[in-house]
Amino acid sequence: xxxxxxxxxxxxxxxxxxxxxxxxxxxxxxxxxxxxxxxxxxxxxxxxxxxxxxxxxxxxxxxxxxxxxxxxxxxxxxxxxxxxxxxxxxxxxxxxxxxxxxxxxxxxxxxxxxxxxxxxxxxxxxxxxxxxxxxxxxxxxxxxxxxxxxxxxxxxxxxxxxxxxxxxxxxxxxx
Amino acid sequence: xxxxxxxxxxxxxxxxxxxxxxxxxxxxxxxxxxxxxxxxxxxxxxxxxxxxxxxxxxxxxxxxxxxxxxxxxxxxxxxxxxxxxxxxxxxxxxxxxxxxxxxxxxxxxxxxxxxxxxxxxxxxxxxxxxxxxxxxxxxxxxxxxxxxxxxxxxxxxxxxxxxxxxxxxxxxxxxxxxxxxxxxxxxxxxxxxxxxxxxxxxxxxxxxxxxxxxxxxxxxxxxxxxxxxxxxxxxxxxxxxxxxxxxxxxxxxxxxxxxxxxxxxxxxxxxxxxxxxxxxxxxxxxxxxxxxxxxxxxxxxxxxxxxxxxxxxxxxxxxxxx
Numbered sequence: 001x002x003x004x005x006x007x008x009x010x011x012x013x014x015x016x017x018x019x020x021x022x023x024x025x026x027x028x029x030x031x032x033x034x035x036x037x038x039x040x041x042x043x044x045x046x047x048x049x050x051x052x053x054x055x056x057x058x059x060x061x062x063x064x065x066x067x068x069x070x071x072x073x074x075x076x077x078x079x080x081x082x083x084x085x086x087x088x089x090x091x092x093x094x095x096x097x098x099x100x101x102x103x104x105x106x107x108x109x110x111x112x113x114x115x116x117x118x119x120x121x122x123x124x125x126x127x128x129x130x131x132x133x134x135x136x137x138x139x140x141x142x143x144x145x146x147x148x149x150x151x152x153x154x155x156x157x158x159x160x161x162x163x164x165x166x167x168x169x170x171x172x173x174x175x
Numbered sequence: 176x177x178x179x180x181x182x183x184x185x186x187x188x189x190x191x192x193x194x195x196x197x198x199x200x201x202x203x204x205x206x207x208x209x210x211x212x213x214x215x216x217x218x219x220x221x222x223x224x225x226x227x228x229x230x231x232x233x234x235x236x237x238x239x240x241x242x243x244x245x246x247x248x249x250x251x252x253x254x255x256x257x258x259x260x261x262x263x264x265x266x267x268x269x270x271x272x273x274x275x276x277x278x279x280x281x282x283x284x285x286x287x288x289x290x291x292x293x294x295x296x297x298x299x300x301x302x303x304x305x306x307x308x309x310x311x312x313x314x315x316x317x318x319x320x321x322x323x324x325x326x327x328x329x330x331x332x333x334x335x336x337x338x339x340x341x342x343x344x345x346x347x348x349x350x351x352x353x354x355x356x357x358x359x360x361x362x363x364x365x366x367x368x369x370x371x372x373x374x375x376x377x378x379x380x381x382x383x384x385x386x387x388x389x390x391x392x393x394x395x396x397x398x399x400x401x402x403x404x405x406x407x408x409x410x411x412x413x414x415x416x417x418x419x420x421x422x423x424x425x426x427x428x429x430x431x432x433x434x435x436x437x438x439x440x441x442x443x444x445x446x447x448x449x450x451x452x453x454x455x456x457x458x459x460x461x462x463x464x465x466x467x468x469x470x471x472x473x474x475x476x477x478x479x480x481x482x483x484x485x486x487x488x489x490x491x492x493x494x495x496x497x
Contacts, residue, residue, distance in 0.1 A: 067212070068216075068226040068254075069224065069225060073226060073491065074491045075491070075495070081187060081492070083205075083209065084209045084212035084481070084484065085208075085211070085212045086211055086212050086214065086215045087212075116225070120221035120223070120224070121219055121220055121221070
């Protein structure tokens, strides 16, 4: 196990992501954040807080549960049985610039499922993908618009993100 | 609403939902938590998710039912499954086909989930032992109606945060009610105290062996209960005269405005439908502020989506294990 990011680095990355998102979107009024459960939800809340502080207004933040949109529902489950939980998007996504947030971009399948789920709620102006860590291993043609950290990870290794809210510590490790 | 934050260390492994008697407390909570995830789907702009895309679901109904069947159909549609309706009156069952032959024919069409309602208790279990598809019980004899029990528990949990310590009265025609039985299993396992209320002629013979208390007087218990579930008098199932007259029944066991004045101010009034207004319940009560009757109907769709989703998940898991 090798630690690649600590709490300070994670916070710095989120600040940089917020700056880049503002720089790219001249009309920042349309920006809204949607996190993918479960760690993307936490990162999305932090990101929307940083954006809200920088922009001086509240940036909407929602949570997407992608379980029902997964492409492996009828395939062998490698990990735990996926548990369905509510999607909570308390705002209209039509014509918004939606920043989808996840912890790690790996195969790209979660992001694909998230986009399929999102468009069932309306038609955003654009959808951007922001991730804390990007690594090699894509299985679908999806790339991140905002990648906080590019990890050089060999196939078969796993990038794990631990966050205070869910895990009691702030750390990104390669296992 | 009480949704546990951490995933329970637990896997749903049942490819059939036959009754609530056999479910553990953890399993019940797992279905209710899952249903909470589905409730929001019905509020979206596109009220559909692809979870059961390409799956074939059959409503195999040997008894009349509109609301349960429609609720299951809607639940299946919102999961993107295809649905065939098969009712005994307009099918080959009226020509003498056996349950098993009917089911095998459906299986030859490639059905993935059979939703069955049958007047014989145990029919869903029989079916589950003889076909490969998942079986969901939509009511069998006087035994169980699991999705109704789940949606009642779901509705109570949503309002009260949980069922632990609640006093719940189920009133009326207990003997002929599979709803009362499924409610009883779900509610007692989740920590509630269940009271069956009705005339002795409408109590089941085995009531002494059930985990409930019995009361023959609604007036005796109206003041202390938190939830009251009023059952419909099922005239179509009765033989003999269980009570002297409808008026007398209504007088002693109807939920009237007068009785409601003596109840707790936040009592939840439930009914599995269809209501006989003026018989088991006065209209003012059915439409009053304590009534959650229509909410039960909406919650039923979320609970049935959860049931269909979970049995399919378990089937997918079992298929890969082989």
